[in-house]
Amino acid sequence: MKMWRKPLDLDEKSLPPAEIYIIESRCKGCGLCVEFCPRGVLKMSDEFNRKGYHPPFVEEPSACVGCHFCEEVCPEFAIFIGDQ
Amino acid sequence: MTSQRVLTGEHFINGDEACTEGALAAGCNFFAGYPITPATEVAETMSRRLPKLDGTYVQMEDEIASIAAVLGAAWGGAKSMTSTSGPGFSLMMENIGLGVITETPCVIVNIQRGGPSTGLPTTCGQGDIMQAKWGSHGHYEIIAISPSSPQEMFDFTIRAFNLAETFRIPVLIMADEVVGHTLERVTIPPAEKIKVINRKKPTESPETYLPYKTDSSLIPVLPNAGDGYRIHITGLTHDERGYPVPDAETQEILITRLINKIRKNRDKIIDYEDYFLDGAKIVIVTYGSSVRPALKAMRDLREHGVKVGLLKLNTIWPFAEDLIRKLAKKVEAFIVPEVNFGQIALEVERCASGQAFTKLISHPGGGIHTPQQVTDGVKKILSDLGSKRKKR
Amino acid sequence: MKQKASKKPDRHPKDELLREDRMPHIWCPGCGIGSAFSSCITALKKTGIDYDRLAVVSGIGCTGRVAGYLNLDSFHTTHGRAIPFATGLKLAKPEMNVFVFSGEGDLFSIGGNHFLHAARKNIDITVICVNNMNYGMTGGQVSANTPTGAITSTTPYGNAEVPLNLPSLAAACGAVYIARWLSLDVRRLAESILEALLKPGFSFVEILAPCPTAFGRRNSLGSALDMNKLYKENSVIRNGVHPDETVIEEGKKMVLGKFIDKERPTFLDRLSKTSELKSTAWPKKEMAAQR
Numbered sequence: 033m034k035m036w037r038k039p040l041d042l043d044e045k046s047l048p049p050a051e052i053y054i055i056e057s058r059c060k061g062c063g064l065c066v067e068f069c070p071r072g073v074l075k076m077s078d079e080f081n082r083k084g085y086h087p088p089f090v091e092e093p094s095a096c097v098g099c100h101f102c103e104e105v106c107p108e109f110a111i112f113i114g115d116q
Numbered sequence: 117m118t119s120q121r122v123l124t125g126e127h128f129i130n131g132d133e134a135c136t137e138g139a140l141a142a143g144c145n146f147f148a149g150y151p152i153t154p155a156t157e158v159a160e161t162m163s164r165r166l167p168k169l170d171g172t173y174v175q176m177e178d179e180i181a182s183i184a185a186v187l188g189a190a191w192g193g194a195k196s197m198t199s200t201s202g203p204g205f206s207l208m209m210e211n212i213g214l215g216v217i218t219e220t221p222c223v224i225v226n227i228q229r230g231g232p233s234t235g236l237p238t239t240c241g242q243g244d245i246m247q248a249k250w251g252s253h254g255h256y257e258i259i260a261i262s263p264s265s266p267q268e269m270f271d272f273t274i275r276a277f278n279l280a281e282t283f284r285i286p287v288l289i290m291a292d293e294v295v296g297h298t299l300e301r302v303t304i305p306p307a308e309k310i311k312v313i314n315r316k317k318p319t320e321s322p323e324t325y326l327p328y329k330t331d332s333s334l335i336p337v338l339p340n341a342g343d344g345y346r347i348h349i350t351g352l353t354h355d356e357r358g359y360p361v362p363d364a365e366t367q368e369i370l371i372t373r374l375i376n377k378i379r380k381n382r383d384k385i386i387d388y389e390d391y392f393l394d395g396a397k398i399v400i401v402t403y404g405s406s407v408r409p410a411l412k413a414m415r416d417l418r419e420h421g422v423k424v425g426l427l428k429l430n431t432i433w434p435f436a437e438d439l440i441r442k443l444a445k446k447v448e449a450f451i452v453p454e455v456n457f458g459q460i461a462l463e464v465e466r467c468a469s470g471q472a473f474t475k476l477i478s479h480p481g482g483g484i485h486t487p488q489q490v491t492d493g494v495k496k497i498l499s500d501l502g503s504k505r506k507k508r
Numbered sequence: 509m510k511q512k513a514s515k516k517p518d519r520h521p522k523d524e525l526l527r528e529d530r531m532p533h534i535w536c537p538g539c540g541i542g543s544a545f546s547s548c549i550t551a552l553k554k555t556g557i558d559y560d561r562l563a564v565v566s567g568i569g570c571t572g573r574v575a576g577y578l579n580l581d582s583f584h585t586t587h588g589r590a591i592p593f594a595t596g597l598k599l600a601k602p603e604m605n606v607f608v609f610s611g612e613g614d615l616f617s618i619g620g621n622h623f624l625h626a627a628r629k630n631i632d633i634t635v636i637c638v639n640n641m642n643y644g645m646t647g648g649q650v651s652a653n654t655p656t657g658a659i660t661s662t663t664p665y666g667n668a669e670v671p672l673n674l675p676s677l678a679a680a681c682g683a684v685y686i687a688r689w690l691s692l693d694v695r696r697l698a699e700s701i702l703e704a705l706l707k708p709g710f711s712f713v714e715i716l717a718p719c720p721t722a723f724g725r726r727n728s729l730g731s732a733l734d735m736n737k738l739y740k741e742n743s744v745i746r747n748g749v750h751p752d753e754t755v756i757e758e759g760k761k762m763v764l765g766k767f768i769d770k771e772r773p774t775f776l777d778r779l780s781k782t783s784e785l786k787s788t789a790w791p792k793k794e795m796a797a798q799r
Contacts, residue, residue: 055520058531062538062732068692085537104550104694107535107542109520146600172599177625181592184585188596191583196596214586341581341597342604344560348527348576350584359530360576
């Protein structure tokens, strides 16, 4: 992450890990979450869900900063970040 | 203007004003409308009276908006009403259908004028009778009331609100220009003598409540917006949850219930007055401004020994079929004077189904029948019947 | 039919405002309406208003289905008539926060007249309009907001007409709050919807949303993803700009932002009650005396 001013305690603090939940059955495979994730956390799966769409999966869990963008942009309410 | 809701006493007012006072006495607290002759006095009186009674008057941009606002206000818990005439009534049709399928209680006043189109803005017509029944697309049943005097404009408007609240349906008041503009004495009873019915509210908990589930009355018990039930109301065919389900089965269940809600309750809705039906050979079937010339004709004819009775329809929809069918077995002919070229006459003819003769006395609009026209009609049918008998 | 909230991780945080039993919704994969709807729920949650005091009214069309999916008192009315229905509801029940969520064809073609007058009267409602530039529900016909030259199922040789600029129209009619965002601008959009919901008076939020299935396909704009990227690349944020400068036309970036945020007494503020009624006739007495 690019920071304009470096906090003094940056080395001591770490971001709490964000829990990403995907409700695969709701996904219609549009890929908005994958494309617009600012940290490249998600990737489209090769698997099919029961509707025949490819849902995303979490490829880089440690990269997630819990910004909730995927949760906000998902048109299907199929992905969300748990309480941090 | 006073801030008294029920103006108990004797008044010299016209039918439009009496209609407004009836609405207020019934608890009307929301009016949305658009000016149109000959219904403007309803809106004008509302605009003076409602703000002083903590009600809301709003003039909308057209009649489509007026009826939409009336439906919205009804779901906000208001007893809402609009008034209009032919052209505006035509514009309201689509949303009357929305009111029917969503089961929204409200009152729509149509002070009929001559049509089609702009027609005769300042004079009488009764050409919207079938439109009241069939005007919105799809098959449905409606309640329409027909006052014939300023006093009835007051009394029947109260009943219209009570029917709307009871059966959860838009109720149409099908008056006409002559009834709306006749100025005469109207007696407003004490408030405590006026029977006012308010819609039932659900008592079930929101978690288990199904908005469109009904008991044997077929009338759903629905909350208002803000009551905590978070209902979904849609003009799409819907199930008991109120959710749209676009299939034939749901359509059958919903539409059958909407039709039967009115048909099976028709004895509670239909209202009429009869005069000298016992032993009558001829019965004049009449409503609205045609009632007075018809009554005069009946009296004149009876003075000359003609056995003529009169049936005055206070409600026109649902139609008093059972009564006409019963009468058709006893009488020789029905005479129907109306300010159109045969609308209620068609219904009478259908119900008489060959058992009695039906004669229309038509009128193109721009006025009403004279008693003489009705008398002549009765005499004509008597001679027709006589010559038929001779032929036999 | 209220649904009780639970905090199970398998339950989406927005489910409390969704009619879950109606999911999945009808919208196509990647449709901008879904994202706009998601932003709206975020805004609704942030208002702090008791959900029983919120009501949504929709008209007809793809966006018109929003009312059916929100777990609020929700009204799915006739085509074009959401605004007057909402007007009646709001005036009869002023303590409720009433908003309209519908499409541009519903609100500005068939229902255009109602928008003018509700804005002029400053009825205290919020109008959220998803502008997807065509009639999606019926298969992609031209709408009043289809860009000039665009192909639709009823403009096979290109649209000869000029689209309506909604922020200009809303400003001319006196709306007190006007903003326009992409459906992809989820945070700015949610913030604007929140501000609009809390703003007394007639507030208006336009959302430019891709319709990949009906509009994008005929105009070779690619998938929902491609369209979202295209919209993002071809838009620019200019907060506070005069609404007349927000016209969407060929060769210009689509202007986004919050354009108007002003104060004006609402219809109910002006509607004096009972004994306060007095003549405010125009022209004033002095002016009348001069004649």
